[in-house]
Amino acid sequence: MAATETLTAERILEATEEVLRRHGPAKATVVDVARALGVSHGSVYRHFRTKAALREAVTKRWLDRTSEALAGIVADTSRDPERRLRDWLAALFEAKRHKAGDDPELFATYVVLTGEQGRAVAEHLDDLTGQLTRIIEDGVAAGVFSSDDPAATARAVFHTTGRFHDPQYAPEWKDPRTDADFAAVVDLVLRGLRA
Amino acid sequence: MAATETLTAERILEATEEVLRRHGPAKATVVDVARALGVSHGSVYRHFRTKAALREAVTKRWLDRTSEALAGIVADTSRDPERRLRDWLAALFEAKRHKAGDDPELFATYVVLTGEQGRAVAEHLDDLTGQLTRIIEDGVAAGVFSSDDPAATARAVFHTTGRFHDPQYAPEWKDPRTDADFAAVVDLVLRGLRA
DNA sequence: TGAATGACAGATGTTGAAATCTGTCATCTG
């Protein structure tokens, strides 16, 4: 039985994701998580100091999955930087848009979680702008992009496309104009980037 | 006495702004507004069909004040389009940042109101992108900007700078990196716009 | 006669007591 397996942080995180999926962020309690695992809630506190720490760990896992999917595009240095940048921005947008569209309740749950944890989100954003920085550096090295501070330019690119990855705009992603708007922003930004 | 003056929509709007300022959006009631004016709440309903309509009218007034301030920059065709575009974006950002910084509670009140009324906000955004369109058209005519669809380009410019005028980002406007981030975004966008 | 009133029904918000949850820790168990 599952209940006889060792209680690990990993198992607790999985149970927590399930409880969050079932009950939503407002009603998911540590007691619920313990009940789902067949242990006392005191045992959960052996692995996570607070409920907030548990939620942060779940959020971090979720955010890291997004980062990993995009890291592949950054790493593929065989393709030209402009192509990679376009793909990276499109992939980020599509990933978010699908999550928001496929399971709106779960997405709303994670929006609440990310809203709680400036820490984990800030790290995630640093991670993403770091990925952008690498693509832009490659582009500068290849002579196709112009930038005297790739990290600052990466931040700017990330900011300009905020409407297409910041979850607060998720309701607008269903608007039929959105694809044209996204294309217009990416074209404008890439024009600004070219050497 | 004020109580003997004719009850006009204008007077009701002024009283409503005051009640919102005093009580905040959650506790500002039609009864409060009527009390402030020394009339029965039934009289308020003679001028505004619903509480939502009253709030929308207040919101519209507030948004229109922002539009008017920026219209002056659009109208000054003696200055070159790039300069006007930079000034327009900076003026929009500064206006919002000051409102958010000077009276955070009132600003929060209006954020709640705008969140309620997609209608009035959508019109305001159309108004602002219309102003941007005119500047861009002037730039295209003068040969300094390149765009085959100034209205679409205006939307793109507006979207790229969302982080610096969308009130949801207001807390971040206090971050010391914000001015550099704003400058980086505007520079990137203007590079993309140049012919 | 046209604007203002206030009583009213149904919707929404407030309040405070009871239930549940968070986080700790002395105790238990394999």
Next chain:
DNA sequence: CAGATGACAGATTTCAACATCTGTCATTCA
């Protein structure tokens, strides 16, 4: 003795009775 337990105090949430608000309208007032 490492890990799990459950009782506990204080914090937070729930729930139902009560109060207030919204929107209508027959009546009053000037």
